[in-house]
Amino acid sequence: MDNFYITTAIDYVNGSPHLGHAYEKVLTDVIARIRRMMGDRVHFLTGVDEHGQKVQQSARKRGIAPQQFCDEVSAEFRAMLTKLNVSNDDFIRTTEERHKRVVRDILQRLFDKGEIYKAEYQGYYSTRQEQFLQEKDRNPDGTWPEIFGDVMEITETNYFFKLRQYQDWLVQFLTENENFVFPKFRQKQVLEFLKEPLNDLCISRPKERLEWGIPLPFDENFVTYVWFDALVNYVSAVADQPGVWPANWHVIGKDILVPPHAVYWPIMLQAAGLPLPKGIIAHGWWSFKGAKMSKSTGNVIAPAAFVDEFGADALRYFFLREMSVGQDSDFTDLQFKARYNADLANNLGNLLNRTLNMSNRFTAGVVPAAGADGEPETELRALWEQTRAEVPQLWNGFQFHLALERTIAFVTATNAYIEKRAPWKLGKSANPADQALLGTSLATMAEALRLAAALLRPFIPDSVAKIHAALGHTPSADWAQECAWGGCLQGAKLAPSLVLFPRIQSEEKPPAKP
RNA sequence: UGCAGGGUGGAGCAGUCUGGUAGCUCGUCAGGCUCAUAACCUGAAGGUCCUUGGUUCAAAUCCAAGCCCUGCACCCA
Numbered sequence: 001m002d003n004f005y006i007t008t009a010i011d012y013v014n015g016s017p018h019l020g021h022a023y024e025k026v027l028t029d030v031i032a033r034i035r036r037m038m039g040d041r042v043h044f045l046t047g048v049d050e051h052g053q054k055v056q057q058s059a060r061k062r063g064i065a066p067q068q069f070c071d072e073v074s075a076e077f078r079a080m081l082t083k084l085n086v087s088n089d090d091f092i093r094t095t096e097e098r099h100k101r102v103v104r105d106i107l108q109r110l111f112d113k114g115e116i117y118k119a120e121y122q123g124y125y126s127t128r129q130e131q132f133l134q135e136k137d138r139n140p141d142g143t144w145p146e147i148f149g150d151v152m153e154i155t156e157t158n159y160f161f162k163l164r165q166y167q168d169w170l171v172q173f174l175t176e177n178e179n180f181v182f183p184k185f186r187q188k189q190v191l192e193f194l195k196e197p198l199n200d201l202c203i204s205r206p207k208e209r210l211e212w213g214i215p216l217p218f219d220e221n222f223v224t225y226v227w228f229d230a231l232v233n234y235v236s237a238v239a240d241q242p243g244v245w246p247a248n249w250h251v252i253g254k255d256i257l258v259p260p261h262a263v264y265w266p267i268m269l270q271a272a273g274l275p276l277p278k279g280i281i282a283h284g285w286w287s288f289k290g291a292k293m294s295k296s297t298g299n300v301i302a303p304a305a306f307v308d309e310f311g312a313d314a315l316r317y318f319f320l321r322e323m324s325v326g327q328d329s330d331f332t333d334l335q336f337k338a339r340y341n342a343d344l345a346n347n348l349g350n351l352l353n354r355t356l357n358m359s360n361r362f363t364a365g366v367v368p369a370a371g372a373d374g375e376p377e378t379e380l381r382a383l384w385e386q387t388r389a390e391v392p393q394l395w396n397g398f399q400f401h402l403a404l405e406r407t408i409a410f411v412t413a414t415n416a417y418i419e420k421r422a423p424w425k426l427g428k429s430a431n432p433a434d435q436a437l438l439g440t441s442l443a444t445m446a447e448a449l450r451l452a453a454a455l456l457r458p459f460i461p462d463s464v465a466k467i468h469a470a471l472g473h474t475p476s477a478d479w480a481q482e483c484a485w486g487g488c489l490q491g492a493k494l495a496p497s498l499v500l501f502p503r504i505q506s507e508e509k510p511p512a513k514p
Numbered sequence: 515u516g517c518a519g520g521g522u523g524g525a526g527c528a529g530u531c532u533g534g535u536a537g538c539u540c541g542u543c544a545g546g547c548u549c550a551u552a553a554c555c556u557g558a559a560g561g562u563c564c565u566u567g568g569u570u571c572a573a574a575u576c577c578a579a580g581c582c583c584u585g586c587a588c589c590c591a
Contacts, residue, residue: 009591020591054589134588184531189518253591254518284519285591290584324528328519328585335526338540346553354550361549401528405538412555419547419555427549503551 004040005244006032007234009252010047010092013073014054017080019286019331020253022303026316027283027325028251029086033458034395036087037479043244045237046081047092048074049230051223053131053205056212066212070095083304085312085461092237094214094229102236103229104217106272107203111218115162115271118219121202125154159204159222166267167198173266179279181262182398183326186254186282190262201264203228231265235274247277254326257282281398284328306336313460314340314501320400320459337504343408344463348452349501351415352467355445357497362427365496367446367472367489368439376420377444381485383413384451388483391455400459407455414448417441446471446489454482463500470495 008028011021025046032044050070059069074093081088092099110116124133128149138144144151171194174180174187181187204222205213213223238244252261261280269276306315318339323329359365373381387410394403421441426434450471457464457475468475472492476482 011591012589015590018591022591024591185518192517251591255586255590283591285585287585322527330526332526335539338526341551342539345551350550350553352550354554356550358549405528409538415554416556418549422547422549424547424549497550499551501551503553505552 002040003043003243004032004035005043005045005238005247006035006249006251007044007247008046009250009256010049010094010230010233011077012049012052012054013070013077014052014058016073017077017303019288019303021077022080022084022315023286023319023323024251024253024283025081025086025088026084026319027281029084029088030316030320030400030458031249031251031398032087033461037458039479043090043238043241044088045090045092045234046086046088047090047233047237048077048094049233050074050093050095051213051229052226053210053212056210059212067095080303083307083312084316087461090237092233094233098239099233099236100214102239103214103224103232106232106235106268107224107228108217109273110161110268110271113271116159116203117162118157119160120155121158122153122155124151125156126151156206158202158206159216159219160200161203161228161268162271163201163264163267164198166270167194169270170194170263170266173276174262181257182279182281186257186262186326190258193258193263198263201227227260227264228268231260231268234277235269246275249279249281250277251281251283254282254284281325283325284323286323287328287330289332290330310340310504311462311501313463314344317344317404317460321404322401324401325398340501341503343404344460344501345503347408347411347415348456349499351411351418351445352449352470352500353497354418355442355449356470356494358423358427359442359446359494360496362423362438363442365494367492367494368443369490370443370447370487371436371440374437374440376417377440380413380417380444380448383410384448384485387455388451403455404459407452410448410455411452414445414452417448418445443487443490446492446494447485447487450489451483451485454479466498466500470498 006028008024011017028044028046032042036042048070050066055069056066059066062069070093078091081091094100107116124144125131126133126144126148128147133144133148133151171191174191174194178184178187181190203224204216204219205225207215207221207223210223210225213225214229216222216224234247234250235245250261250265257280261282266276303315314336318336321339321343322331322335356365359367370377387406391403391406394400394406418441421437421444423438423441423445426438426441429435429438449467450473453464453467454475471489472494473489
């Protein structure tokens with residue numbers, strides 16, 4: 001049994017969760033569920049990033065303590081996970097003691113090794129915004145924008161991490177591990193970035209400017225800033241569980257790949273003498289009706305509303321079916337409904353319902369024994385063998401959109417199979433040959449449904465549980481065995497009719513014809 | 515300007531890495547079925563796969579150049 005450790009990015013608690021956060025968690029969850037199903041010992045970590053200036057400011061604005069602010073927003077993120085049926089094994093918050101301890105340990109270790117040094121930094125500082133400014137913040141005429149107020153050039157002392165001396169090592173590492181970042185074009189982008197010399201990384205902020213952080217163990221007048229806090233969560237969360245680190249995959253958004261996850265993080269680990277993760281998955285972004293989704297534009301969809309209306313599985317299915325991992329996609333109500341109706345309601349849901357109905361009508365709701373295969377059965381079985389071989393390979397390559405297309409194609413083929421056999425006709429015939437054929441077709445329908453469910457389980461776990469219940473089936477712990485076409489449903493008592501995914505009625509009137 | 519992604523039947527997308535009948539959903543048209551969630555099944559119409567040039571027996575797919583669209587470049591999954 002292999003260990004499999006997978007993480008999501010930890011979300012910054014400065015705002016409420018939105019569709020993009022939801023996607024990342026679901027994507028990671030699907031991978032985690034697949035590995036569990038395959039028999040791995042999975043550890044799935046997610047969490048929140050709670051330190052930093054913005055949190056401090058937001059809390060102050062509301063007149064509450066930063067910790068209380070974090071408690072509230074973190075609760076929202078946790079609620080989202082529950083709502084989406086995300087099967088994380090742990091949830092880390094960077095304000096937790098277990099995290100702070102490890103961050104300080106690592107910082108101390110690097111400091112002792114001479115990987116961290118103190119230096120002066122000179123720059124333009126806006127007291128009003130409490131931040132250093134970049135040259136690009138200037139107006140074209142060289143003045144500073146009004147919002148910054150008085151800008152002065154100041155000198156500040158800070159601690160720096162010797163990033164640069166690991167640059168060549170990292171380039172070599174990435175060259176030797178060409179699949180470190182998925183998708184591949186992202187890895188190229190990292191190497192592109194590394195063609196320019198790296199600057200050493202400023203890892204501290206003086207306490208006068210930022211209180212809400214982890215104090216440096218070797219200088220309590222400073223707190224550590226952003227990356228040495230946030231990235232370390234992947235290690236700190238499992239510090240007391242030997243054998244879990246290194247992670248197999250860090251699942252993150254494309255925006256935080258370069259430089260944090262693909263440059264800082266490997267170098268930090270290497271410098272600290274810790275093993276590197278095996279890979280990074282950088283997913284794309286959802287737009288909404290063609291427009292980018294962002295906190296600042298307010299163009300944000302609350303995932304909770306969708307879940308309340310259509311169920312977690314509907315959203316999970318859409319996420320994975322519609323987006324090619326690594327690419328961007330557009331989310332529209334229309335597309336969501338089209339997918340939902342076509343794949344889940346009309347195809348899968350309807351297959352279940354007609355199977356249950358006919359079995360109840362013709363064989364008292366008990367799955368009969370299948371007779372010898374005729375041509376329709378042989379054909380469907382052949383498609384199944386092909387599908388069960390193909391789909392896991394697509395899973396391994398994170399080609400979930402294709403995997404689901406193939407899976408649903410098998411469901412479509414099952415619906416077509418039913419048309420060929422027309423059990424509703426056979427059921428009305430007293431002819432023993434027809435009755436035998438009726439048994440075969442009902443058994444085959446139920447079996448095909450059970451098998452499709454085996455491929456859908458990581459994606460729509462609740463619905464698959466309902467399918468299993470309706471089929472009177474307890475899935476095998478051995479997934480390969482669960483995928484074997486056989487007679488294990490024979491004699492099972494089926495539920496009465498069941499509408500798994502109620503069809504979404506279109507509110508729009510059909511367009512007038514020209 | 516820099517970096518990245520994309521341009522495929524009426525709409526939205528997949529396929530491009532690993533060249534060889536262009537696939538899916540919606541829509542349209544015709545037919546079938548009536549077990550089922552106005553569902554399902556079958557068939558049809560509809561495509562210069564952005565352009566040009568190259569490699570090849572063969573290019574949506576590889577190479578080169580160009581055109582157009584989008585995102586990022588402050589915060590953001």
